[in-house]
Amino acid sequence: MNNSTPTTSWFSRLLASTDKAYAHQWFFTAACLHAILVIPLTISARYGYGPTILLMPTGHAFEMLFGLAPALIAGYLLGPMPARRLIWFVGFWLLARIADLIAPFSWLMLLCNALFVLLLAQRLLPRLWAAKKWRNRSLVPLIGLICALTVIIILAGQFDAHLLHRYLIDESVQLFALLMLFIGGRMLAPAAAGEFYRQGKELTARVQPRLEGSLILIITAAYLLAPIAASLSGLLLISSGLIAGIRLSRWQLWHCRARPDLLCLGLGYGWLALGLILLGWSKWEGGLYFSTAAHAITVGALGTLATNVIVRVTLLHIKQYPSRITLIVTMTSYMTLAAITRMAADFSGNRELLLAIAALAWSLAFLFALYIVLKGLTTPRPRRPAKTTTA
Known part of the structure; x- marks a missing residue:
């Protein structure tokens, strides 16, 4: 039985x-x-x-x-x-x-x-x-x-070990920023180049290996110097944010207005550049408004890039084009609202209200991403056509 x-x-x-x-x-x-x-x-x-x-x-x-x-x-x-x-x-x-x-x-x-x-x-x-x-x-x-x-x-x-516990979590923000710089760049560069090709143009600045290598070395140095030279670590983070901004500008995403998916990815990369500058400035000033700077990375950059990558990978897996999904713009708009209101809460007398708005906007953005993921699960992946042979 x-x-x-x-x-x-x-x-x-x-x-x-x-x-x-x-x-x-x-x-x-x-x-x-x-x-x-x-x-x-x-x-x-x-x-x-x-x-x-x-x-x-x-x-x-x-x-x-x-x-x-x-x-x-x-x-x-x-x-x-x-x-x-x-x-x-x-x-x-x-x-x-x-x-x-x-x-x-x-x-x-x-x-x-x-x-x-x-x-x-x-x-x-x-x-x-x-x-x-x-x-x-x-x-x-x-x-x-x-x-x-x-x-x-x-x-x-x-x-x-509460001080060590807090220090390790705070300093890890730049590690995740570096990871997003790497993955975001590797995703944006070929996608932008492909869009330029479809327009009959050529994007010469793609991965930009020298700038990518500089970002890896500078942020690594900033992380290692943090416990012994916080101000110098802050200056390095500011420089890394400026380099990330230069790298983003060289992709010339303003020529990709017909590709909202690329513009939304670019916005997430822009949050990374801004967040690194703010984080470096905070460290230079002795930790002033560290939480505000960190949320530019953890909400603005991580939230925007995460939701867009989730949607992009899901759609490409089932052979659909992210550029045709208008929900990406709505999702990214909610995440932008979440980042702005979360950062503004640190300077406002209406802190609790802004935190609630930020939380709601964040959850809605991921709810849209979840909808696309679940829809992708129920959509069969197209199979490659069988090869035919001729006599």
Whole structure:
């Protein structure tokens, strides 16, 4: 007699399956749901109705940087793999998020986060190290450091090393900024060049390897100098923001007005440039308005780039063109509103109202992204036509 329920039977078949699954479908769905819920939960916690860990600025920041961002990294870089293997990645990430909210700084939280980043590093780092150019290989220490910091930050919280805990989270913002500069540039450059080609023009400034290499070296130096020369670290971040702005201007996106998807990606890259300048200025001034500067990167840049990348990857997977989806502009407009109101809240007497508007706009932007992801899941991927042979 078979006593298994339909749910357990489905789960058993999934674990035993060798069918290929796409990481972006799983992790982008999870990332959207996480983003939609965690900011309203943070607002609710301020009034006693949410997880207490989100009341702490470091608790909220950890969940956004080391909860949401790794899911986006996994979705973008992992690629296809057997479903029974991918379910372990998603499972440990989900358990880590639950543990963070209900049992912060516990050994369960440490274990789940450690297992997830270990699986992620084991899968990604050897593949990335196979790249020939040092700029591409620079992703190995960058992602490796982000994975290691996930565990170190939790340990610092467990042993009540509060200053170290706060310092590591604050300084990690520039690591994620560097990662977004790299991935955003690698996505924008060929897309802009392709649009120029369709217009009968040629874009000579594409990846811009010298500027990309300069950004990698300068931000790395800024990160390493932060504990011993904060002012110099700030100057380096300001220079990196200026370089990022120059790189963005050389893509000449104003010639791509018929491509709102590229303009929205460019806006996210622009937030990165602005955020680095503001972050550097904050460090130069001894940490003044650090939170405001950080949110230009974590809301303006991360939010805008994340939602646009999610939509872009989802649509290209099912052979649809992002330029034809007008929802991208609406989604990006909401994220821009979220960034502006969140930053303005630090200077306004209506702080609570602006924070609520920012939270609502952020969640709506990811809700639109989730809608496109779920729609993509129900849209069959076109198959390549079979090759025909002639006698």
